[in-house]
Amino acid sequence: EADIYQTPRYLVIGTGKKITLECSQTMGHDKMYWYQQDPGMELHLIHYSYGVNSTEKGDLSSESTVSRIRTEHFPLTLESARPSHTSQYLCASSEPRGRDTQYFGPGTRLTVL
Amino acid sequence: AQSVTQLDSHVSVSEGTPVLLRCNYSSSYSPSLFWYVQHPNKGLQLLLKYTSAATLVKGINGFEAEFKKSETSFHLTKPSAHMSDAAEYFCVVRDYNNNDMRFGAGTRLTVKP
Numbered sequence: 163e164a165d166i167y168q169t170p171r172y173l174v175i176g177t178g179k180k181i182t183l184e185c186s187q188t189m190g191h192d193k194m195y196w197y198q199q200d201p202g203m204e205l206h207l208i209h210y211s212y213g214v215n216s217t218e219k220g221d222l223s224s225e226s227t228v229s230r231i232r233t234e235h236f237p238l239t240l241e242s243a244r245p246s247h248t249s250q251y252l253c254a255s256s257e258p259r260g261r262d263t264q265y266f267g268p269g270t271r272l273t274v275l
Numbered sequence: 276a277q278s279v280t281q282l283d284s285h286v287s288v289s290e291g292t293p294v295l296l297r298c299n300y301s302s303s304y305s306p307s308l309f310w311y312v313q314h315p316n317k318g319l320q321l322l323l324k325y326t327s328a329a330t331l332v333k334g335i336n337g338f339e340a341e342f343k344k345s346e347t348s349f350h351l352t353k354p355s356a357h358m359s360d361a362a363e364y365f366c367v368v369r370d371y372n373n374n375d376m377r378f379g380a381g382t383r384l385t386v387k388p
Contacts (some may be wrong), residue, residue, distance in 0.1 A: 166318075197378075203381075204379055204381060205378040252318065252319065254319075263309070264376060265321075266318045266320075267318050268318035269318050
């Protein structure tokens with residue numbers, strides 16, 4: 163079982179609130195990712211990081227931001243949540259070599275009212 | 276750029292009968308291919324992966340997949356379905372030259388008693 167954790171697992175909040183979704187891994191992986199998944203749809207990469215102080219935008223444009231101050235921690239922040247942000251957010255990590263597997267956290271299901 | 280197509284959004288089988296989940300991919304280079312499973316309210320779990328070794332790959336829980344380059348396919352099979360196999364399954368492709376992973380839209384497997 164991979165050691166990657168996400169909190170909270172579920173979140174229901176009102177419009178306009180600032181929220182941070184936490185993701186931590188204890189495997190010492192350099193590369194980390196955030197994906198967004200709507201029900202019945204494929205995953206879309208929204209952010210990734212090659213290591214500390216590295217953040218990159220993914221394929222799907224997102225109003226969220228990320229930071230990578232520590233190797234094990236990759237939080238995602240929405241400054242002002244809107245109903246269009248309602249989705250499942252999945253965090254993953256992998257070692258930086260070419261063919262390594264990504265390990266996923268359990269996900270955060272976000273609902274913005 | 277690589278892409279992946281899961282040919283069925285929903286597959287329904289009876290317990291004890293074979294499972295076939297279809298996946299076709301396109302890739303500019305030698306791909307790595309993965310199958311992930313997501314049970315309700317759980318994170319993604321790796322079932323199996325192909326990385327240019329044997330073309331028939333065995334995974335966990337009795338699943339296997341065969342890489343067929345001539346057909347650009349990587350279908351997932353299991354000889355006998357179990358009720359606990361009911362979940363959503365994602366086919367994933369990654370090009371040799373980068374670490375980005377493209378996910379299919381997913382196939383929801385239902386197992387009837």
